Amino acid sequence: MGVDADVILFNDRVYGTRVLPPYREFLASGKLQPLIDLVAELARSLPSDPTGASMASREYFDEYGEILSGRQFYSSAAEVDDGTKKTTREDLVVLVKGQVGPRLFQALCPVRDGRAGPEQSMSRTSLPLYLYSKSRWIEDYFTFAKEPAGEVLEIVVGEWCRCFASSEVKRFDEELQRIPRPRPAEASADEFLKLRKIVRRALIEPDLKLLLAVG
DSSP states (O other), X not given: OOSOXXXXXXXXXXXXXXXXXXXXXXXXXXXXHHHHHHHHHHHHHSOXXXXXXXXXXXXXXXXXXXXXXTSSOOOTTOOOOOSSOOOOHHHHHHHIIIIIHHHHHHHHSBOOSSSSOSEEESSSSSHHHXXXXXXXXXXXXXXXSSOOOSOOOSSOOSSEEEEOOHHHHHHHHHHHHHSOOOXXXXXXXXXXXXXXXXXXXXXXXXXXXXXXXXX
C-alpha cells in the first residue's frame, strides 16, 4: 500500500473535554497554562520509555513541559540555542500542532481497558489482504478509493485522519460479521477478532468513535 493505516478506537468525550479545550485555548489566545498543566499531569502519571517506542511516554511530556514553560529553547528549524534565544510563538504553534496535540490524543483518548487493544494496523499485517478478498466495501476504504465521511479531527493524528460516520461503522460491523474468521493457524486470525471487537464497540458505545489514521 505504501503508507501506514491504522483503525483507532477512541473516547470522543475525553477528546472533547480534556484534550481539545487547552489545545484550542493556546491556539486562539496564546494562553499556555492549561496545556502546561495537562502535560505536567501526564509527565507524572505515564510510564517511562526511554526508547521512544511509545507515543505516550513520560519522556516526551517532560520535554514538552520544559519547552512550554520557557525553560528549554525550541526551534522548528533546528536552530542552536546560544543561551540568549527564546522560543517564538510561531515555533510553539508548530510544536503544539505537530507533536504535543497528537501525543496528548495518543496518551488520553484511545481505549485501553483490556477488552481489546485500541488500534489495529490495516497496512502492516496480512489481515488487509484477507479482508479485501471478502469485502469490496472494506477494500475501498483502506486502499483509499473512498474516505470516511465522519468528523475531521482538529488534532491531526499521523499525516491525516478522519472518523468513520455512524452509518459507516454500522456497515463496517456488518461486513466483519459476515466474513468468516480466518483459520486459527493464520496470523491474521487474532487481528481479525480484534478488529471485529473494536468496530463493534464503536457501534454500541456512545462515547466511542472509530478513527482512520494514515501516516
